[in-house]
Amino acid sequence: MAKSPSLKDETCSMNNCYNKANSGCIYCKKTFCKEHGEPILVMSPRDVWNLSGLKISDPIKYKKYVADWNRKDGHPCPRYTHVWNAQHDEELKKSLQIIKFSSKRASRQPSINTYREAKRRKITQIVGLVIILIAIVILVLYIFH
Ligand SMILES: [Zn+2]
Ligand SMILES: [Zn+2]
Numbered sequence: 001m002a003k004s005p006s007l008k009d010e011t012c013s014m015n016n017c018y019n020k021a022n023s024g025c026i027y028c029k030k031t032f033c034k035e036h037g038e039p040i041l042v043m044s045p046r047d048v049w050n051l052s053g054l055k056i057s058d059p060i061k062y063k064k065y066v067a068d069w070n071r072k073d074g075h076p077c078p079r080y081t082h083v084w085n086a087q088h089d090e091e092l093k094k095s096l097q098i099i100k101f102s103s104k105r106a107s108r109q110p111s112i113n114t115y116r117e118a119k120r121r122k123i124t125q126i127v128g129l130v131i132i133l134i135a136i137v138i139l140v141l142y143i144f145h
Contacts, residue, residue, distance in 0.1 A: 010031045011033075012031070012032045012033035012035075012036050013030040013031055013032055013036075013075070014032060014033070014036040014075050017033060017035075017036060019033035019034070019035065019036075020033060021033055022034055022037075023037035025037065025039050025075065025077060025079075025080070027039050027077050027079035027080040027083060028075075028077050028078070028079045028080070030075075032075055035073045036073065036074060036075045037074070037075075038073065038074040038075075039074060039075060039076075039077035039079075039080035040068040040071055040074040040075065040076055040077065040080070041064060041065055041068040041069075041076070041077075041080070041081045041084060042076040042077065042078050042081045043065060043068075043069060047065060051065065051066075058092065060088070060092075061085075061088055064084075064088075
């Protein structure tokens with residue numbers, strides 16, 4: 001399409017729809033009637049095949065696919081599907097990183113064992129210091145005797 005489409009004399013790009021086009025899709029740039037204006041996800045055969053797996057692995061994506069599949073309005077838009085999936089996967093990655101990060105932080109908190117270890121080290125230090133002090137006192141007493 002070299003010329004920018006004039007909406008006035010365009011018909012809807014949807015198959016078998018001869019309504020006047022009055023809106024353009026920002027993703028695929030085609031023109032549609034009011035009913036078919038909104039982009040919906042396109043399901044590939046692979047997606048259909050994976051649907052039950054998706055229900056467990058990615059419930060948000062599953063819900064969106066099923067909801068879009070059952071819609072009577074809108075137009076299946078490959079470009080929108082691509083954008084939606086990229087955005088969704090990015091968000092999923094981010095939330096997974098947050099989960100990873102917080103579990104890492106939790107494991108970094110000192111366990112009882114390391115707490116005991118630190119306490120024992122401190123006692124050893126104090127005992128060592130006391131021994132040195134006693135030695136100095138004995139030495140001083142010996143010298144000034
Ligand atoms: Zn579209
Ligand atoms: Zn239409």
